[in-house]
Each structure stands twice: as structure tokens, then as C-alpha cells.
Amino acid sequence: MGGSKTSLAFLVLLLIGLLSGTSSDAHSLSYNFTINPRPRPGQPWCEVQGEVDQKVFVSCDCDRAEIKYLSPLGEEVKSMNAWETQTGTLRDIGDLLKEHVSDVTPERHMVTDPLTLQARMTCRCEDDRHISGSWQFGLNGQMSLHFDSENGHWRVDHPGGRWMKEKWENDRAVTEFLKKVSMGDCPAWLQDFMVCWEKMLKTSDAHSLCYNFTIDPQPRPGEPWCVVQGQVDENVFLSYDCGGAKIQSTSPLGEEVKATHTWEIQTETLRDIGDFLKGQLSDVILEKHTARGPLTLQARMTCQCGENGHINGSWQFGLNGQMCLLFDSENGRWSVGHSGWSHMKEKWENDRAVTDFLQRVSMGDCRAWCKNFMVRWEEMLKSTASPTSGPPAVQPTATAIGFTIGIAVGVAAGFGIIILGWIIYKMR
Template sequence: MRTVILLLLGVHLAYAGTHSLKYFYTAVSGDIDFPEFTIVGLVDEGQFMYFDSNIKRVVPKTEWMRQKEGADYWDGETQTATGTHQNFRNNIQVAKERFNHSTGVHSFQFMYGCQLDDDGSTRGYWQYGYDGDDFISFDKSTLTWTAPNAQAVITKKKWDDDKAGNEYQKTYLENECIEWLKKYVGYGKDTLERKDAPEVFLLQKDPSSPVLCQATGFYPSNIMMTWQKNKEDHYEDVAVGTTLPNIDGTFQKTITLNPEEWKNNKEAYRCVVQHVGAAQDIVVTVKDIRSNPGSDNTIAIVVGCLVAVAAVLAAIVGLVLWKRSNGYGKASTKDSDSENSDQQLSQVTSK
């Protein structure tokens, strides 16, 4: 029986005037129906390039990238990605040894990128993860590495000593990455700087089910959704969902309310949505719940979310909630040899 596990990206959402560039490299081992290695590139949380070990080619995922970059660009990126695949095949095996994992499905990830805010300030991300947890991350302010678990301490000690490599990473995050981000935003300005307001509606499978407030079709991805009781923000028995991509490049998000909270006082509860594309708050009250949507409707929403994530992220593995990172990385080799335990990764930064 195949297990399908989606990669959920715990990323910073793009505010109006904020742009971001991120890459996710994922190696997978175990009995699972996904490519052994994938690269997903995101501009403002939308996929613009993709590579996996099955197709063996970096391909554009937006029309503006197809139009702006020619064969030389894609051939160069493919060559880099192919070499990186071999490194990550080694990385995941070493990580499994360190965690004493010989069977099962496992993932090793590298995420890097940068963010440019409308006030000119920047951020940089450069981080490795294993099975959805942080493994080691770079702090560019101190030029040191943070190891949240014992298995990464060997790596931290060696990488902290690589002063030249750490200076390079800091420079990359603060300069080269930002320049590529500006270039890509320029390519796709008409798409990336648009402001599409969300459509908001309430759904409920049956009277005993939670009420689902769903916003969909919005862009950019940052959105504020709250349940209110008597016009005051209400947090009890409320679950906030993850912002997910739609296949058309827009986004969707849900926030649910336990029916015990409102069923005897429907007039008091409402869902309030704020988005840069909407001139004013969008307010939907509980009395506006779509009547008897039925299980098919509810299932359609869930499946729609899964299909969107799978399409945009190629259904990469691991129950992963990840944070941040960027660029020039290194990989561990033999855990038993402290001098050789951290082989340097080849240059893996994409343009």
C-alpha cells in the first residue's frame, strides 16, 4: 500500500510590496511513489521552475519564465540540478545512519532563499531538514550554524570553521539572491504584482460538523482570516488552516469553528477576511452557511486542496512544516569519521 504524504511549506507569506525567492531541494528514500529527488523554485510562493530525477530536466512553470529565458539558461540549471541530485542521494543515506533509520520513508531537504520588503530591508534563509524537522540552519548575522539536535553537532562544528564558505553564504543571501529576485519579479511583474480579492463562503457538511470559512482565488498569498463573536475576535475552538496554492496561481485558505460555539447564537458569529485586493473587510455571517452542501461538496474542497499542492509542489514527501533558508550548502558523509563527516556540497544555488 502506497503512502502519499504531502510537503507543506511553512513559509513567510508575501505581504503587499514584499517579494520572495525560495528553492526547496528534497531527496526521498523508501517505498513511495514520488521521484527520488526534486527541486521546486518559488517566487512570491508561486512555483516558477521544477526539476525531478525522473524527467531529468529543469523546466519553467510560468509563461513569463518561458518567454524571458532561453535554452542556455535551462541547460545550465539542468546541469547544476543533475549534479546536486547525486549529492542528495548521499545526504539522505548519511542522515538515516545518524538517526539509526534503516527502513521506512524518509526525506532530506535543503531550503534557501531571500525576501525583499517594500522598505528595502532583506531577509535570507538557508536551512537543512530531515523528516520534516530542522536539521541545521545558517545564521548569517553571526556566520555560524545552529544544530537543534545531537545528530547535527558534528556538522555544525565543521561548518562553523569554514569562514570563507560562511562569508559566501551571507554575501549570496544579501546580494546575488536579491538581484535574481528583482530580475524574476521584473519578468513576471504583471502577474506577481496583481491584487486579486478572495471569494469567501461558509460550508458545513452537517449540523454537527465544524463550520468551514473558505477564502479562495486571492493573490498575493497573505491574508488575514478571523472568527468573531459579537464583533470581537474569537479564538476558542478555532482552527486556522494552511494557505495553499490553487492550480491557476491564486491561493486558498480556511478557518474553522466548532459548531458547539455558535449553534445556539448564530447572529453573534461571523468570519472576517482582510486582503490587499479587497477595498474593505469581507464579512460572512454564520446564517449565510451554504445550505446542506453534503459530503460531496466537502470532499471536493479537500481534494481540491490536495490536488493544488500536488500540482504545484509535485507532491513531495514528508509531513514537513518548514521555515526558512538559502544557498551554498554542505552535506554529511560518514558519521564515524569526524574529519570526513561533512563533505561540501557542490554549488547548488539556482539563479
């Protein structure tokens, strides 16, 4: 009997180890493209910024051969082959977007105003090795069109995206290219990078809350001067304009929390942030835009809720969709992602009122909202992360290997359960 108990204990431990080995962290890789068809002298026509789990790690322009790292995450993987193979693919994406800028202009820009096209490619590796990919497109910082690479569906998020949708959803070459890079190349890079990033990004139950602000000092008639979009784990759940009385729910995640007190108290804080950004816009204009022409200021506030209760926060700032200035709310440090923003960095980092405000709303208000919303969102986000359809048509080899390993582990665990049941039966 003693030997049977020992065997039983061993098998229980083995089974626990097998079952725990089937779970892993979910991570996302994003690339933000800004295409300027008429750049100023000395400025690139295409700029790209890469993020992992909403943390910036790389930047490049489509004409240069070298990609620059912007953080310890970038420095950790800059010597890998995947780092180099990004260059050609990112340039190809830039060329495609530049070629199709004319497709998106007729609806919003019949005049000769300068504009920039933004695109955001995201791929996500879920806990069960499932891969998902998506794209967002917009003009001058206002994202208006969404493409789900997995099912090929297009969705208009703003009236400005209707023309793009009509053009691109019927263009087989465009949709196939978007699927290939977001479901093939991007996941392959993420799989390779995660070999080095796993420990640096170890936040298995962490969630991120993000608010994207677009400030237009000279809006067209009927358009708001400030638009806010809220996201949790990169899932959009609200929209708001700073002059409106109510925040609008844009998904089931928003519907789940719109009756809470936290939902309502966001309104005043988001309006305060909008007013603050509008007040700072004149300083940015003096540095970046001496010539006439429309521009929009973007700001992105993010707070991440860690599994141990730890909260970190950050800000990104940019013009016309190109994020150029980063602020780490936790340690109060500023970093420049584009050389033209050095003056703004010096100005804001020496302005105690600015830094205190940014830290308070990202580490205080955002943290409280994240904590309160997660009471209702925890189960919904788990189901959102799980696959809702079959495996994607294009998957990197590393993903297929991981999937095969998962099956093997599952089979081994199944055998363990059978053996455990047999031993328990014999001990009766």
C-alpha cells in the first residue's frame, strides 16, 4: 500500500506538471506605419514604429537599410536574423501603402491639404498557440477602417473609412498581401523574438488599458476637436469626443461596464486630458510646423495591471499619426523616438505640472478604472483570447511546431489521467 501511495503521489505531481506545461503567455506584436506622400525636405515618406505588448522597441523609415532599437526590448533582439528580415518586409508594406494613398483621398480630401496615411498591423499569439492578425487604417491620426486578417472581414469604424473599404475589400491582391504579412511574417518574428523576450515580458495575467486621443485644433464643420478611443488588451470598447456628455460603448466589453460608476467618472477626466493636450498644441506647432497646413496631435495613455497588483503607465505623443515622444510614468523618464521632438522633451520634462498631471492620470485614474473594470471583464477577456474559428490559412513553422507539442502534451496528460484512475481503482 505504501508503494502505491508513493506512486500515486508521483503521478499526481507528474500530471500537474504536464497540465501546467500546456499554458503560456499571450503576446502581441504591432507595427505602426505613417505614410506621407509629400514629405518636407529631409523627412522620410514612410516611418514605422514597432511595439510588443504595447511597448515600443523599434523604429525605421522605409528608405533606410537599418532598423533602430528604442528600448532594452529592441536591444535584446537586434542581433537576431528576424531583426534583419523585418527590413525588406516593412519596406514592401510601406510601398503598398504609398501606392494606395490615392485610393483613400477622394472621400476626405478633395482639396490640396497635406495628409498622412496611418496603418497599424497587429498579430497576437494566444495561450493555446492560436494566431490572430488585424489591420487598422486611417488619415491624419483618425483610425477609420479595420481588417480582420483571420476571417477577411472589413469594418468601418469612422465614415472616413467607407471609401477605403469599397476600394480594398474587392482587391484580392491587397487582401492577400495584408493576410500574408499579418498572419505569416509578423507571427514568425514574434515567435523568434519571444525566445529572448519571454522573461522580460513575464506578465501572464496582466491586462492593459489604453486611451488614444486625437486633437484637431481646426476641425471641419460638424467634426469634434477631440476624439478618444478606449482599448483593453487592444480590444476597442469605447469612443468619446471631449465635448460630448456621454461616452459611447462600441463593443460587448463596453456594454458590460457602461452601467458602472467608473464608466461615468471617466468623462470628466478624459475631457481634462483633451483640454490639457489642446493647450500644449501651440508649443508643438512652433517646433514641427512652421508652414501652414492641417495637423492633428495624438496621445496614447496606457496603464498595465500586473498579476501581482503592480501597475505601470506610459504615454506616447505624436503629430499626424507618427508617435515621436515617449514618457514612462513610473520612473518619470522621457525618450525621443524622432529627433525633431528633442525640444518638446526638454520643455515637458522640466515642467513639473505637466509630468505630475501625466503621472496622476496614468498611474492613478487609469489604474483605478482598470481595477474596477476587470471585476467584470476577467472572464470576457479569457473568452475573447480563445479561438472562435479554425486555424488560420497561413501559420509560421514555429507555430505549427508549438501546436504539435501542445497535442503531444495533451495526449501525455490524458494517459496520466487514465493511469491515475487505474491506481485509485486498485487501491480500493
